[in-house]
Amino acid sequence: MKARDIMSREVVTVSPSAGIREVYEIFKKTRYGGVPVVDGDKKILGMITKAEMLSVLLPDYFDLLGENIVFIDDFGALDEEFESLPTFELFIAEDIMQKGARTVEEDASLLKVVAMMKKYNVHRILVAKDNYLKGIITRSDICKAFFDNGDIKA
Amino acid sequence: MIGTIFASTILLAVLYFIVTEKIDKVIAVSSGALLMIVLGIIFGFYSQQKALQAIDFNTLGLLLGMMIIASVLKRTGFFTYIAISLAKLSRGKPWLLMVLLGASTAFLSMLVDNVTTIVIIVPISILVCDILGINVLPILMAQILLSIIGGTATLVGDPPNIFIGSAANLSFNDFLKNLFPVVVITVFFSLFILKFLYRKKLSDKPRNFQAVLNIDARKAIRDPRGMVKCLLALGVTFTLFFLHDQLHLYPSFIALFGAGLAFLLLRPSPEEIFHDVEWTVLAFFACFFVIVGGLQETGILSTIASKTVFLADVNLKFYKILLLWVTGIFSSMIGAVPFTMVMIPIMKTLSELGINGDSIWWILALGVGFGANGLPLGHAASILGISISKKSRTPIDIKEWFSSATIIAIVSLIFVSILILIGIF
Numbered sequence: 396m397k398a399r400d401i402m403s404r405e406v407v408t409v410s411p412s413a414g415i416r417e418v419y420e421i422f423k424k425t426r427y428g429g430v431p432v433v434d435g436d437k438k439i440l441g442m443i444t445k446a447e448m449l450s451v452l453l454p455d456y457f458d459l460l461g462e463n464i465v466f467i468d469d470f471g472a473l474d475e476e477f478e479s480l481p482t483f484e485l486f487i488a489e490d491i492m493q494k495g496a497r498t499v500e501e502d503a504s505l506l507k508v509v510a511m512m513k514k515y516n517v518h519r520i521l522v523a524k525d526n527y528l529k530g531i532i533t534r535s536d537i538c539k540a541f542f543d544n545g546d547i548k549a
Numbered sequence: 550m551i552g553t554i555f556a557s558t559i560l561l562a563v564l565y566f567i568v569t570e571k572i573d574k575v576i577a578v579s580s581g582a583l584l585m586i587v588l589g590i591i592f593g594f595y596s597q598q599k600a601l602q603a604i605d606f607n608t609l610g611l612l613l614g615m616m617i618i619a620s621v622l623k624r625t626g627f628f629t630y631i632a633i634s635l636a637k638l639s640r641g642k643p644w645l646l647m648v649l650l651g652a653s654t655a656f657l658s659m660l661v662d663n664v665t666t667i668v669i670i671v672p673i674s675i676l677v678c679d680i681l682g683i684n685v686l687p688i689l690m691a692q693i694l695l696s697i698i699g700g701t702a703t704l705v706g707d708p709p710n711i712f713i714g715s716a717a718n719l720s721f722n723d724f725l726k727n728l729f730p731v732v733v734i735t736v737f738f739s740l741f742i743l744k745f746l747y748r749k750k751l752s753d754k755p756r757n758f759q760a761v762l763n764i765d766a767r768k769a770i771r772d773p774r775g776m777v778k779c780l781l782a783l784g785v786t787f788t789l790f791f792l793h794d795q796l797h798l799y800p801s802f803i804a805l806f807g808a809g810l811a812f813l814l815l816r817p818s819p820e821e822i823f824h825d826v827e828w829t830v831l832a833f834f835a836c837f838f839v840i841v842g843g844l845q846e847t848g849i850l851s852t853i854a855s856k857t858v859f860l861a862d863v864n865l866k867f868y869k870i871l872l873l874w875v876t877g878i879f880s881s882m883i884g885a886v887p888f889t890m891v892m893i894p895i896m897k898t899l900s901e902l903g904i905n906g907d908s909i910w911w912i913l914a915l916g917v918g919f920g921a922n923g924l925p926l927g928h929a930a931s932i933l934g935i936s937i938s939k940k941s942r943t944p945i946d947i948k949e950w951f952s953s954a955t956i957i958a959i960v961s962l963i964f965v966s967i968l969i970l971i972g973i974f
Contacts (some may be wrong), residue, residue: 401885423909431890436879450577452790454679454940454941454942455939455941456672456675456676456937456940456941457676459668459672459822459937460672460673460676461624461625462677462771463629463672463673463676464763466764466768466769467680467764468763469680469760469764470679470680470760471679471680471682471756471758471761472679472680472682472755472756472757472760473676473679473680473682473761475682475756475757483616484647496935
């Protein structure tokens with residue numbers, strides 16, 4: 396079996412200029428954890444997952460603090476700002492997306508897809524031809540292919 | 550003659566790539582060093598053996614040892630503990646917080662490398678200011694500037710001092726006696742100037758001081774016993790530094806001894822610690838030594854020294870002041886480390902030509918340490934501090950730098966000029 400055999404061809408995508416709320420609404424409606432960002436010709440620009448949504452909420456320097464914050468419970472003035480989310484709505488997909496995405500060709504083997512998911516710790520792999528989106532494979536698609544589908548025999 | 554042209558061209562090309570960052574620094578210096586050896590062998594001005602001799606392993610060993618100690622120390626949470634305790638002590642007054650965090654950064658930079666100090670203490674300081682709800686910019690600026698000024702006080706505080714100490718055979722105590730008092734005064738008036746320049750930004754009332762009071766700073770210490778052991782190793786190391794002249798021990802041996810002691814007492818994972826060691830910095834220094842060594846073999850550096858030394862006969866104080874400002878301006882432009890390494894052979898010739906005493910070495914150290922603050926690219930610590938500031942709400946840009954850092958650099962160089970005029974150096 397190849398990537399093309401199990402991928403979903405109907406991929407929900409967002410445009411780079413989509414607002415962060417629009418992305419959230421997609422997550423809510425579809426219950427997906429991540430969507431690709433593509434331009435008008437379906438060229439892949441990046442990927443937004445819930446992790447990217449959450450990291451917008453944190454100041455940029457937090458990634459430098461490492462373990463130095465786990466003992467703090469009350470972030471004072473920072474907490475107040477966090478809860479009022481003043482500039483949060485201004486973000487668009489292009490700002491928050493992870494640039495580029497993990498992709499495979501349509502005739503890639505499933506073994507490769509699984510290996511990439513594990514290696515890069517991602518939940519979904521895009522199927523693309525010359526970086527133009529053709530489909531998407533999630534972890535569930537893989538599980539389904541192995542456990543529900545009669546094609547693969549133990 | 551042809552050797553001089555080749556060697557000078559290599560140095561200028563390497564400096565060009567370092568300043569413009571068109572190629573990675575380490576790739577630029579290593580290519581330059583290899584080219585220097587190849588051309589040196591072909592044209593007979595340099596050899597493999599001389600290139601190896603040009604590398605000052607005492608300097609590299611000292612740096613390696615101090616990097617290991619700093620890496621062990623930073624894992625204990627000590628720096629975070631200090632920053633939060635000082636924030637509580639400031640009672641939420643922004644100017645007092647700037648003074649406390651700035652002065653402690655200066656002090657820590659005397660003990661460990663500036664870059665290590667900045668990389669740990671700046672992010673936690675930004676966090677403390679954000680918790681308080683005050684403007685972080687004056688505090689960031691104070692920390693960057695004072696880490697570089699503070700590092701000038703000791704033999705181990707900053708790589709340029711390590712180079713100078715090793716080349717001129719000056720001991721840890723020599724540095725302490727000659728530079729520490731000057732640095733303390735400079736730290737003091739720099740804070741005063743910063744308080745004046747940032748008087749508006751420092752007048753913010755903290756929105757939430759209680760939150761800082763609520764933090765239990767002791768919880769920042771991940772491994773209290775480990776921290777005590779690490780501070781013990783650091784204490785032994787510095788005691789030996791105080792005594793190294795009498796004991797006839799190389800500073801590099803002491804630093805590596807301290808690193809070994811920290812390893813033995815704390816038993817950290819060596820892989821993790823060695824992962825923290827900045828091998829690229831050590832490789833950069835080794836390669837730059839080879840480049841400067843080649844240049845030295847061609848005789849150009851001693852020619853520069855002997856051609857300018859007549860000025861010292863005309864007026865020694867004037868010559869020293871000129872040396873100070875040339876050092877300050879060039880180190881802020883091409884970086885403190887490369888400039889010091891090029892200057893050292895020149896200074897050695899100057900001492901041989903009869904400029905007596907160690908004062909020119911102190912002038913070099915102060916010129917580099919205080920002058921590097923003149924421009925944002927003068928020191929690895931300022932480059933790093935600025936890049937961290939870009940992740941905060943108040944990124945430091947070139948305009949901001951000119952309106953405070955450059956002023957401090959100029960005032961501190963004027964201060965040293967006065968010290969030269971009244972005969973202290």
